[in-house]
Amino acid sequence: MEKSSRRFEPKPFGRTGERKQHNGKSTMDHRKKAFTESFEQPPIYVPVLTYMGYGIVTLFGYLRDFLRSWGLEKCYAAQERKEQKDFVPLYQDFENFYKRNLYMRVRDNWNRPICSVPGPTFDLVERVSDDYNWTFRYTGRVIKDVINMGSYNYLGFAENKGESLNSVAEVTMTYGAGVCSTWQEMGNLDKHIQLEELVTQFLGVEAAMTFGMGFATNSMNIPALVGKGCLILSDELNHTSLILGARLSGSTIRVFKHNNMQSLEKLLRDAVISGQPRTRRPWKKILILVEGVYSMEGSMVRLPEVVALKKKYKAYLYLDEAHSIGAVGPTGRGVVEYFGVDPRDIDVLMGTFTKSFGASGGYIAGKKELVDYLRRYSHSAVYATSMPPPIAEQIIRSLRCLMGLDGSTIGIERVRQLGVNTRYFRQRLHELGFITYGNDDSPVVPLLLYMPGKVGAFARRMLQKNIGVVVVGFPATPIVESRARFCLSAAHTREMLDTVLDVLDEMGDYLQLKYSRRTPSIRPELYDESNFELED
Template structure:
């Protein structure tokens, strides 16, 4: 597959990057060269001022109290470990028998310190089982713990009509008894539940081919290939694209699946600061000038790994400038659109659609079906040569079970709705409603004085809580008000970056959002969570249609 510079992705026959070193050393690499290049081609570019404002830092006293909170928790943790060691307190964590301790330890005592003493105290906020479709409202199984969250028991009570503010049900397709789902039922009856084979053997069905052809048309690319698991789409296919002698430049906040895939590839990995184009350009320039360590040969390939929307930050990739850098330095670009496909752009085609860019500007386009499409699995898309290469070399194609036929039909159903092939404008209406809900919810949170991350268009909305004690209290109080939220803390975030993460959906009504906002506002006052120093005055009319124009 040829990139912008004419190289072949699959064979690795790139132009010698070191040929550019003379020009780079002579000062031709202007700091803002990629910005000017993007503007010259008429492409929109990311507003760095907006990005800075969307990542407001916490006041100093909040950070001090957060670290004090962890410090006090650590002291009490050591005290409790002392009591457990001497048998004065029951030890619930798994331990080794005495005769095993002389060998390699099975349980790392120090590494599990946080889990024993802090995580277990707030564990009731995770993995709560629901017993209905995860739509705008769901039913939640009530559970309690008699041993400080080490084990749980079901009370037999179901909490009805909990407002769902945490699922990645962006377009609201996670519903039951929908007439358009009859086709999924028909495929289930005709094909069964599973395939019981890999794509490379007996596991490729006509439904898979139909899905891939429709997906390629939706993404405006030459070809696409689908896989049964989104995580494995990254973890098992990055190693098929790069290997020893190649360089991966990875955003520091990339998902664990990208991180694992990069490590498994055997390529050299260097991370750049999140969405920081100056840092990325410096790494690209150094890679071309100095080549591989010790031998200083030119890299076989340089692959940039980024995401469309970052699931913990809610930020959108600075794609126009990354594409400009990629073209300037003859690198390759791999974009993970797990959270952006279906959720961004005037037609829901993701971050490329959002910025109005040529689909050919990205070499490898990846996405999942577990968010906007409310199914499972993932895809890779791009030029036909790339997809043909992956069919023969992808670990997922060779060893993993194929996508379930009813799941494939669910994705086909959603794609047809988004593309208007069902004869309705339902897909466009859902995309517009999601954009409207997103902007409304973000605007209200800012006006209340909360610190949130990400631009106004991102449907993933992190609300910074910081203190671990407040994380637990916030989630529990919200559930008492019949609002389900996702709270995230260390180690999924930085130590001082605990947060609640809201995900907008086209199925959220104005009444649902206002109910959630009222509860958030009340708890913000109760728990002193309104840390923002950029609070705006509340406007009397917050849902002005002109405020929700789609980014074109």
């Protein structure tokens, strides 16, 4: 189908007025302290041993592939039939080399079935594999009360208790479980309208539109905003959904170094001066793609500087707040509030409901002109099924709680508790001698493991201690930066965090993971809860 040639052309925000007031103070005044992030480098022997580890794994992998080719060892990997290989192979052998020889051998650390609510603790079904993790059989045993350190349940709204959940049950009985139609046909319910009005009010923008899938919010909407003759400047650590959306758009893509304003400005300057390749015509649009909190690094976008560059070079800004909306800022309104930036300075505000709100789906917000355009031209609006009514009601329930519209202060208390837990957990990890990445206020806490052999061992031994963690390695991270990624939640109690930290202390000594060269402090007063309270 031929794409429409019509494209949305955002205009400068013309509305004036004072910034929203929170707790009697301007959001611009909230963050005065310096932008601090930690990216400590390990001793030189750590990357050397890491490369050696991958080299040994690669060597034995080729040896095993040789044995498989001669039938001396059974190959459990997916394979084509012989007649298929004579034409175009379905599976690229070299691309699957890593997966065959390393990923599949530690895969038991992922894809574990949870059989309870994914709250601060959960129940896990035990399973074992007899064929190097290609298939699994269940033992019938359930591991009870595993401390959940890997879920994006930042505010603890993924729960099954509380009177407010009755409204979700009522909506299910009234509307059913699904819409079974796209937004443009029969899939626009009054619940969707109510949700979009709440999102608009929460973000302080002119309009908002919701979608049934968070990943598709990026991948299906970016192609509707930019196309051939446009330039996309993308942070090198952007999420796959942003990368896919950029590629599907047909725009020219250039990548700048993570959070490096000099790299971004150089690309902007070159784009303005040189224009399009060969023709030297000006770019139709220049769109900057960034995230609020980067889910693998725990870092925050340098938003004030990005906004300043965007204005200087007359570009447009697309901000993905999937991991920051609800999780940072004094009232949970994301990095826009955290840095005191006017939301009208962000051309496209994107976020998901899959983390802080305990649901699914996503939103695009900004000027009414932008939202009206996407209602007509977004692939998600035209082809994708609308958000199920019970999910919409769950988000409405969470938003009303967060905004205090339910008459309680539970929402703001959860935001503050998340901040307390985040700073406490990060400070204790530093004190124990671990290397962590990211911003001090980011609830995503990567703990560096480095060596491939320690990735699987760490996850398995943590589970033996009834702690569920997520471990990540190459190719999802750089080859020498394998890590465990902890996600803090307002639902975590101090006792839970102390239990995890005690186990980490023991595990750090056992697996020799304490690579930090910083001098630790042994002052117990550092762990007084009052020292980790949020600023008002």
